[in-house]
Amino acid sequence: xxxxxxxxxxxxxxxxxxxxxxxxxxxxxxxxxxxxxxxxxxxxxxxxxxxxxxxxxxxxxxxxxxxxxxxxxxxxxxxxxxxxxxxxxxxxxxxxxxxxxxxxxxxxxxxxxxxxxxxxxxxxxxxxxxxxxxxxxxxxxxxxxxxxxxxxxxxxxxxxxxxxxxxxxxxxxxxxxxxxxxxxxxxxxxxxxxxxxxxxxxxxxxxxxxxxxxxxxxxxxxxxxxxxxxxxxxxxxxxxxxxxxxxxxxxxxxxxxxxxxxxxxxxxxxxxxxxxxxxxxxxxxxxxxxxxxxxxxxxxxxxxxxxxxxxxxxxxxxxxxxxxxxxxxxxxxxxxxxxxxxxxxxxxxxxxxxxxxxxxxxxxxxxxxxxxxxx
Amino acid sequence: xxxxxxxxxxxxxxxxxxxxxxxxxxxxxxxxxxxxxxxxxxxxxxxxxxxxxxxxxxxxxxxxxxxxxxxxxxxxxxxxxxxxxxxxxxxxxxxxxxxxxxxxxxxxxxxxxxxxxxxxxxxxxxxxxxxxxxxxxxxxxxxxxxxxxxxxxxxxxxxxxxxxxxxxxxxxxxxxxxxxxxxxxxxxxxxxxxxxxxxxxxxxxxxxxxxxxxxxxxxxxxxxxxxxxxxxxxxxxxxxxxxxxxxxxxxxxxxxxxxxxxxxxxxxxxxxxxxxxxxxxxxxx
Numbered sequence: 001x002x003x004x005x006x007x008x009x010x011x012x013x014x015x016x017x018x019x020x021x022x023x024x025x026x027x028x029x030x031x032x033x034x035x036x037x038x039x040x041x042x043x044x045x046x047x048x049x050x051x052x053x054x055x056x057x058x059x060x061x062x063x064x065x066x067x068x069x070x071x072x073x074x075x076x077x078x079x080x081x082x083x084x085x086x087x088x089x090x091x092x093x094x095x096x097x098x099x100x101x102x103x104x105x106x107x108x109x110x111x112x113x114x115x116x117x118x119x120x121x122x123x124x125x126x127x128x129x130x131x132x133x134x135x136x137x138x139x140x141x142x143x144x145x146x147x148x149x150x151x152x153x154x155x156x157x158x159x160x161x162x163x164x165x166x167x168x169x170x171x172x173x174x175x176x177x178x179x180x181x182x183x184x185x186x187x188x189x190x191x192x193x194x195x196x197x198x199x200x201x202x203x204x205x206x207x208x209x210x211x212x213x214x215x216x217x218x219x220x221x222x223x224x225x226x227x228x229x230x231x232x233x234x235x236x237x238x239x240x241x242x243x244x245x246x247x248x249x250x251x252x253x254x255x256x257x258x259x260x261x262x263x264x265x266x267x268x269x270x271x272x273x274x275x276x277x278x279x280x281x282x283x284x285x286x287x288x289x290x291x292x293x294x295x296x297x298x299x300x301x302x303x304x305x306x307x308x309x310x311x312x313x314x315x316x317x318x319x320x321x322x323x324x325x326x327x328x329x330x331x332x333x334x335x336x337x338x339x340x341x342x343x344x345x346x347x348x349x350x351x352x353x354x355x356x357x358x359x360x361x362x363x364x365x366x367x368x369x370x371x372x373x374x375x
Numbered sequence: 376x377x378x379x380x381x382x383x384x385x386x387x388x389x390x391x392x393x394x395x396x397x398x399x400x401x402x403x404x405x406x407x408x409x410x411x412x413x414x415x416x417x418x419x420x421x422x423x424x425x426x427x428x429x430x431x432x433x434x435x436x437x438x439x440x441x442x443x444x445x446x447x448x449x450x451x452x453x454x455x456x457x458x459x460x461x462x463x464x465x466x467x468x469x470x471x472x473x474x475x476x477x478x479x480x481x482x483x484x485x486x487x488x489x490x491x492x493x494x495x496x497x498x499x500x501x502x503x504x505x506x507x508x509x510x511x512x513x514x515x516x517x518x519x520x521x522x523x524x525x526x527x528x529x530x531x532x533x534x535x536x537x538x539x540x541x542x543x544x545x546x547x548x549x550x551x552x553x554x555x556x557x558x559x560x561x562x563x564x565x566x567x568x569x570x571x572x573x574x575x576x577x578x579x580x581x582x583x584x585x586x587x588x589x590x591x592x593x594x595x596x597x598x599x600x601x602x603x604x605x606x607x608x609x610x611x612x613x614x615x616x617x618x619x620x621x622x623x624x625x626x627x628x629x630x631x632x633x634x635x636x637x638x639x640x641x642x643x644x645x646x647x648x649x650x651x652x653x654x655x656x657x658x659x660x
Contacts, residue, residue, distance in 0.1 A: 051544050052564025056531050057481070105444035112641075115481040166443060166591045166645050184570035187593065189644035191443055205479045205534045206526040207575040209567040 001099070004158060007245050008269040008295070010092035014099050015272075016107050016163035022177035025157065026215060027242035027276040028229070029257050029264040030150055031318060033283060033305070034236040037063045037125070037148040044231035045152075049214070054206030057118045060213035061228045063150040067289060068124030072117035075199040076268060080292070082109060086270055088296040097272025098160060098197055108160045108195040129289075140284055140306075147282040149293075150236070152228060153200040153213035154267065154275030155179045161212070164195030176241075177276065178215045186210055197271045224325050235322025240329060242276060253317055253331045253340075254278070261314055263304045265294035280305055280318075312336075316353045324349040407431070407654040408631060410457035416465040417458070418603045420612035425467050427660065428456040435635060435648035440504050441590045445646040449637040453488070453650065459625065459657050465616045466490050468633060472610035476638025477519035479534050484638040485520035490615050491632040494586060496622035503632050503652045505587040512632075514593075515617045516583045517602040519638065525577045527565060582615055590645060628656040 003012050004019035045061035062071045070076065079098070086095020098109040130144040155172075159179045162170040169185040170192060172178070181192070181201065186209040192201040193210055201212045216226035220239075224230070229237040240254040248259035257264040257278065264278035281290045283302050290298040308315040316338040317331060326348050328340035333353070340349040363370050411428045432452050438445050456467040468488050476486045493501050494511040506512035523533060531538045545561035546552070562568060567575040573583055573595040582602035585593045600617035620629055630652040636642040 047544075051542075052561075053527055053530055053543065054565070056538070056540060105439065105442060105446045107442045112482065118481065164443070166441070167593065168591060183566040184572050186567065186572065187574050187644065191644065203481050204567070205481050205483075206529075206531065207565055207567040207572070208526075209572060209574060211566075 006097075006158065006272060006274050008093075008266050008274050009097070009272065013097050013158075013272050015158050016099070020172075021157065021244070022172060022174050024175070024241045025177035025243075025276055026155060026220060026239065027177075027254050027258075027278065028152075028237060028239045029254060029278045029280065029321075031236045031280040031321060032147055032149065033280060034234045034321075035063065035148040035150055036234050037065065037150075038233055039063055040231045040233050041150055041228035041237075044227040045213075048216075048227045050211075054204035055202075055211065057115075057121075058202040058204075058211065059121055060200065060202075061150065061152045062121060063148050064122070065125050065127060065146050066149050066285075066293075067129050067146065068127040069122065069149075070124065071121045072113040072199050073120060073123065074117070075113070076197070076293075078111055079109070079197050079271070082111065083271075088270070091296055093270055095270060097270070098195075099158075099163065099272055107191075108164045110160065110164070110194040110197065112190060112194040113199060141286045142284040145285050147285050149279075150228075151198065151200070151267070152226075152277060153179065153215065154198060154273065154277045155213075155215055156276060157274035158272060160195040160197060160271075160273055161192035161201050164191040165189075166191060173217070176217070176220060178217050178220070179212070180214060180217070181210055181212050183207075183209055183211070197268060197273070198275075220327065223327050225327055229322070230325045232322055238321045239327055241327075242278075251330045251332065253320065253328055256313075256317060256331070261304055262297060263301045263314065265297055265301055268293060269295045312353055316351075319351050319353065320349070323351050407628075407656055408455055408457050409658040410459040410464060410655055412625075412657055412659045413458050413460055416460045416463060416616055418465070418601055418614050418616055420467055420469070420603065420605045420614045424458065425456050428458065428467075430454050430456050431653070433633060433650045433653055435633075435650055438504070438634075438645055438647045438649050441645060443645055445642060445648065447640070448648065449640040449642065450635040450648045453633050453635055455633065455653075457631075457655065459619075461625070463616055463618055465614055466631070467612065467614050468635075469607065469612040470610050470635055472637055472639075474637075474639040475519065475606055477522055479520050479523055479526050481534070484641050484643050485518045485636070486611060486638045487516065487518040487636040488611070488613055488615075489514050489516045489634040490617065491515075491634070492617075492629060493620045495620050496624070496627070496629065500630055500652055502589070504649070505590050505592070507589050509588070511586050511588045513596065513598075513618075513620070514585050514587060515600040515602070515615050516585060517581060517604060517613050517615060518583075519604065519611070521577045521581060522604070527568060527575065582617070584617070625657040628654060631655050 001014040002018040004015045006013050041061050050058040064071050101109040128144050128146050169182045188208040190203050201210050203210050225239040229239050242254045245259050248255040250256050250260050264280050266275045281298050287298050316333045320338050329343050330341040332339050336353040338351050408431050409429050432454050434452050450470050454469045458465040491512050491514045494513045501510035501512050526533045550557040580601040582600040584596040584598035584600050586596050587593050602615045604613040632650050632652050634647045634649045636647045
């Protein structure tokens with residue numbers, strides 16, 4: 001075991017390999033306030049990557065309803081129960097990660113799903129927490145709530161799958177930090193399936209190898225965002241590159257959301273993997289539930305997001321999500337316009353801070369015709 | 376001087392008497408595999424020629440040297456018989472295993488066994504745990520799941536017989552089944568097969584050959600080993616026919632090691648029961 005620094009925990013931790021950060025880390029921000037669980041992302045991924053034999057059950061991208069949905073079944077609650085209650089103090093994690101809690105003989109604390117656990121990919125869909133009581137009024141957070149959690153591989157800085165593979169079949173690309181599983185080298189031991197806390201490595205029973213999300217690396221190499229991003233009709237996703245906090249660049253949209261405004265948070269940071277998909281938490285959900293999923297900074301993130309109506313930079317950048325297929329490495333606001341920019345300053349896309357509103361009179365005097373939405 | 380010599384003489388005499396008594400006791404079984412020299416090697420575990428060989432019960436150890444380790448013991452021993460035809464070895468491995476684990480699946484694991492020999496005759500034996508850098512071993516592997524045949528060709532119904540799949544892109548009506556273009560497209564959806572990963576295919580002769588220079592270093596070999604298995608009342612009997620180490624001389628013998636995986640115990644990869652090196656010598660009837 002080596003000692004590495006995990007900025008999401010605010011401390012060093014044990015990991016199987018020494019710290020070796022990529023030249024740049026491909027990352028993403030998902031705005032959970034905008035996801036409607038249409039599953040366009042799921043289908044975009046499925047049709048692109050996992051429509052082969054033995055991949056029928058695989059969902060490299062899935063969207064589940066929280067609190068009751070999970071794919072595979074109980075992927076997070078089972079592990080959290082194994083790990084037991086842990087504590088944060090002043091933004092620093094005092095508990096044990098899954099590397100530090102690894103039992104004797106194991107590299108990582110984990111569990112391997114049964115095939116039954118994959119049999120209900122959309123269980124709990126739209127199931128609410130709470131009861132509708134008499135006198136209930138709409139307030140924040142909602143007393144009765146659910147939200148949608150879209151999930152892909154987190155292409156972690158400290159991947160548990162990579163740590164667990166006894167053959168070194170999983171590697172993290174130095175050029176972009178994408179975590180890949182070598183299909184020529186894997187021997188199907190499924191240690192990665194057991195170790196990944198997000199359960200985003202899947203075993204193909206017909207080829208005998210494990211397979212996982214590749215963050216659409218062939219598209220990234222062409223400067224394009226992944227399939228599940230560009231097919232998102234809710235425009236909830238933005239792909240880019242994240243820096244370590246001390247090198248955060250406000251002109252970088254991911255850095256701005258994660259490090260500068262701290263409005264986007266990692267999923268289950270306490271497990272210690274430093275995941276690189278960040279979530280803007282849903283503002284209507286009780287903070288105590290969200291803190292278990294996204295760590296101790298949820299309240300601040302929600303408050304920052306709620307203030308976005310008076311915060312043109314933040315509101316503007318959120319408008320940039322889903323507006324171009326290209327990866328947007330830089331951004332800036334020019335008055336009421338938000339610009340997505342290449343590294344060399346070339347403009348990629350320009351979106352208005354607020355969509356223009358046109359009022360159409362019921363009767364068009366010019367053409368002497370009534371304008372109805374419904375004929 | 377006389378005082379000193381007398382006790383020594385007594386001690387030596389006593390040792391001879393005790394030693395003599397032991398020689399008349401039941402001789403312990405040989406802790407070596409005696410490979411019987413025969414003209415022809417059988418591949419069938421039930422072949423009568425195996426009755427002419429001496430069986431050696433080899434105790435198995437937990438693989439608890441490298442992570443991920445096996446900490447709960449399962450198979451306690453493997454009973455081994457061996458034959459040699461002047462060119463190749465045939466090993467017959469038999470072990471107790473109450474459950475047959477030969478079904479493919481997302482969460483199932485196959486029963487399996489392996490025979491390991493040094494890749495070449497060396498003055499120093501490679502490490503018994505899959506060799507070491509510069510001192511490779513060659514391993515012949517058998518898996519129960521292979522008896523199900525080529526899974527990719529059978530499709531998901533090999534795992535879930537009642538599964539219904541609407542469509543695979545490489546089976547579109549516009550493609551001619553079996554045509555080169557169609558097959559190439561199908562391969563793109565099975566990257567492990569496309570890359571020639573040996574685990575994505577069933578070996579023609581029932582065994583896979585691999586070499587290793589330490590844990591985690593398995594590399595496929597193009598050799599010609601064979602395996603055949605039968606399910607017994609108590610477990611498995613498997614015959615593995617394979618080459619001896621390079622430079623092997625029947626006069627000097629070699630060493631061999633074994634590994635057993637119990638699928639019901641979710642044993643796979645380094646989670647296995649293994650033996651130490653066991654000496655092997657050629658004997659004649």
